[in-house]
Amino acid sequence: MVETFAALGEASRLRIVELLRAGPRPVGEIGERLGLRQPQVSKHLRVLKQAGLVEMQPRAQQRLYELRAAPLRELQGWLERYRALWDARFVALDDVLDELKTKEKVAHGRKK
Amino acid sequence: MDARNDDGTTLELPSDREILITRSFAAPARLVFEAISKPEHVRRWWAPRSLGVSLVVCEIDFRVGGRWRYVMQRNGENLPSFSGSFLEIQPPTRTVQTEVFEPFPDGGAQVTVTLAEADGKTTMSNRSVYPSQEVRDAVIASGMEKGMRESMRQLTEVVASLA
Numbered sequence: 001m002v003e004t005f006a007a008l009g010e011a012s013r014l015r016i017v018e019l020l021r022a023g024p025r026p027v028g029e030i031g032e033r034l035g036l037r038q039p040q041v042s043k044h045l046r047v048l049k050q051a052g053l054v055e056m057q058p059r060a061q062q063r064l065y066e067l068r069a070a071p072l073r074e075l076q077g078w079l080e081r082y083r084a085l086w087d088a089r090f091v092a093l094d095d096v097l098d099e100l101k102t103k104e105k106v107a108h109g110r111k112k
Numbered sequence: 113m114d115a116r117n118d119d120g121t122t123l124e125l126p127s128d129r130e131i132l133i134t135r136s137f138a139a140p141a142r143l144v145f146e147a148i149s150k151p152e153h154v155r156r157w158w159a160p161r162s163l164g165v166s167l168v169v170c171e172i173d174f175r176v177g178g179r180w181r182y183v184m185q186r187n188g189e190n191l192p193s194f195s196g197s198f199l200e201i202q203p204p205t206r207t208v209q210t211e212v213f214e215p216f217p218d219g220g221a222q223v224t225v226t227l228a229e230a231d232g233k234t235t236m237s238n239r240s241v242y243p244s245q246e247v248r249d250a251v252i253a254s255g256m257e258k259g260m261r262e263s264m265r266q267l268t269e270v271v272a273s274l275a
């Protein structure tokens with residue numbers, strides 16, 4: 001997870017990942033689309049590959065880089081668990097609020 | 113732990129250093145404000161029993177400059193504390209506070225809570241801005257189950273090695 005976050009924590013790499021969501025592409029095209037020089041793209045792809053986020057596929061004369069969904073799904077799961085923590089807090093907060101509302105009604109009733 | 117799909121709690125990461133959590137409540141803003149600022153209420157919801165955690169420390173000195181500190185416990189083991197101080201208090205719509213997560217004593221976050229009431233319902237948004245992506249990610253990991261806490265330790269090591 002640390003690796004996934006670290007790999008995605010750089011703006012150009014995040015843009016590469018976003019671009020590859022549409023499908024596999026060769027280094028040259030990635031560079032062209034994002035306005036990056038090829039050595040830079042290769043460097044970023046190396047980091048993404050180490051983090052397991054992309055895979056290289058040889059196809060005919062080309063080397064295509066393809067996104068791997070597993071680490072992204074894992075990241076999604078990680079965030080989902082944090083969201084679930086807050087959701088569990090808020091479900092408990094709903095109960096507290098129900099009680100406060102009831103107390104207020106009772107207090108209001110007494111005043112009358 | 114029951115899986116609820118109708119909860120409406122949303123989590124967004126607006127930037128590398130932020131977490132934004134939003135939820136709507138069937139209560140007026142003044143009651144939500146009370147429930148999030150008084151320790152006797154916070155004690156009951158901040159560490160949800162449904163997740164096997166409890167809040168063993170809940171101190172809130174609710175005034176500008178006042179300090180707060182929460183410690184959760186899981187399986188009899190204290191988790192790293194969250195603490196900070198209040199920068200702004202505007203009942204019943206807004207609070208701004210600092211938040212320090214114990215493993216990162218030098219990296220305080222700023223948390224802005226806003227409450228917007230409409231038709232008797234209140235939407236709470238909780239925006240946290242962390243000093244770095246590492247701290248933010250460690251905070252996300254703090255709410256995790258055992259295996260996930262391992263990740264947090266790794267993150268702590270990564271951050272230590274960068275320092």
